[in-house]
Amino acid sequence: MKKFLMLAALACTVILGACQTAVPPNNYVIQNQNVPLNHLCEKYHVAWMWDNISEIVILNFKNTEARLLVGSDVVMAGGQQIVLSRPVEMMGSQIVVPSDFERRVLEPSFQKSNSAGITEERKFTTVLIDAGHGGHDTGAIARNGMHEKDIVLDVAKRLGEKLEQRGIKIFYTRKNDTFVSLEDRTEFVSRHADADLFVSVHANSARVRGPYGIEVYSLRPLDYESLHESKREANQDLMFSKIPMAPGSRDVENIVSDMLYSHKQRDSFYLARKIAQNTAYMARTKNRGAHEARFFVLRNTLIPAVLVEIGFMSNPKEEQLLETTNHRQQIAEGIAKSILDYARIK
Numbered sequence: 283m284k285k286f287l288m289l290a291a292l293a294c295t296v297i298l299g300a301c302q303t304a305v306p307p308n309n310y311v312i313q314n315q316n317v318p319l320n321h322l323c324e325k326y327h328v329a330w331m332w333d334n335i336s337e338i339v340i341l342n343f344k345n346t347e348a349r350l351l352v353g354s355d356v357v358m359a360g361g362q363q364i365v366l367s368r369p370v371e372m373m374g375s376q377i378v379v380p381s382d383f384e385r386r387v388l389e390p391s392f393q394k395s396n397s398a399g400i401t402e403e404r405k406f407t408t409v410l411i412d413a414g415h416g417g418h419d420t421g422a423i424a425r426n427g428m429h430e431k432d433i434v435l436d437v438a439k440r441l442g443e444k445l446e447q448r449g450i451k452i453f454y455t456r457k458n459d460t461f462v463s464l465e466d467r468t469e470f471v472s473r474h475a476d477a478d479l480f481v482s483v484h485a486n487s488a489r490v491r492g493p494y495g496i497e498v499y500s501l502r503p504l505d506y507e508s509l510h511e512s513k514r515e516a517n518q519d520l521m522f523s524k525i526p527m528a529p530g531s532r533d534v535e536n537i538v539s540d541m542l543y544s545h546k547q548r549d550s551f552y553l554a555r556k557i558a559q560n561t562a563y564m565a566r567t568k569n570r571g572a573h574e575a576r577f578f579v580l581r582n583t584l585i586p587a588v589l590v591e592i593g594f595m596s597n598p599k600e601e602q603l604l605e606t607t608n609h610r611q612q613i614a615e616g617i618a619k620s621i622l623d624y625a626r627i628k
């Protein structure tokens with residue numbers, strides 16, 4: 283996004299202002315309850331920046347920002363995605379926003395700026411849980427014959443139950459011992475476009491017996507090729523067809539996708555670190571930390587996503603622990619606690 287903005291800034295004129303575009307004051311409500319953006323910005327004393335090539339508008343609050351696009355009804359405010367009742371439009375020489383923009387974007391962002399970020403704009407509601415492997419794909423096999431696919435399915439269900447108890451909606455990529463391809467798993471994520479988080483559960487295995495503990499992965503920043511991988515682009519199209527976004531040009535979709543990507547990167551790494559800490563603590567095992575990788579399910583999903591390796595099946599002690607329901611429950615509770623903290627659900 284930064285790189286894009288820099289290029290855009292070089293290529294075009296960027297008008298920096300604090301709502302000083304000349305607008306007749308009697309023009310407040312133009313049509314269909316569209317409101318000129320500069321009037322609202324004036325009311326809230328918000329500085330904004332308009333890039334007339336990319337058609338992105340950035341509103342700068344004290345400690346957060348909102349990005350909107352002309353032609354799109356999706357706004358990214360403080361890292362959250364908000365879908366407005368109508369797209370942002372150009373009316374003559376000015377930008378107009380739908381009437382719910384004030385209540386849903388300006389007021390919360392303004393409050394957030396004045397209360398050190400305590401207010402959340404969008405409620406966290408849905409988690410997608412992915413138990414790794416399944417069916418003929420057993421995953422790792424322990425010396426005692428235990429299959430990774432069975433352990434992770436059990437932990438995934440325990441995690442789902444724990445979150446459901448706190449009012450979170452859960453969808454599973456698989457709920458029984460069936461094979462689901464990686465492509466289908468990521469497509470499943472795009473079909474649930476309003477989900478807040480994707481959590482994939484796996485168990486580790488090493489050639490040697492020594493390593494043990496929890497490690498959690500988030501997506502390593504993607505290069506140009508991976509950003510345009512065909513599965514990722516197909517999932518992007520699918521996801522955009524599911525969100526109530528006004529049909530826009532490919533450029534608009536790419537910019538929204540860029541915004542989603544920045545949001546995903548920032549939140550996923552933060553959450554990965556939290557999960558590693560809390561889960562290792564709850565399950566009394568080693569915190570092997572948060573890492574970045576380009577696993578298929580991480581790079582081909584557009585929402586925040588983490589992959590949790592819940593322990594080493596190759597370590598004799600951890601292999602025994604992973605067999606017990608008590609240990610699996612502790613792991614599920616550690617992951618759940620981290621997600622609830624992240625979602626700010628007390």
Ligand SMILES: [Zn+2]
Binds near residue numbers: 415
């Ligand atoms: Zn696995």
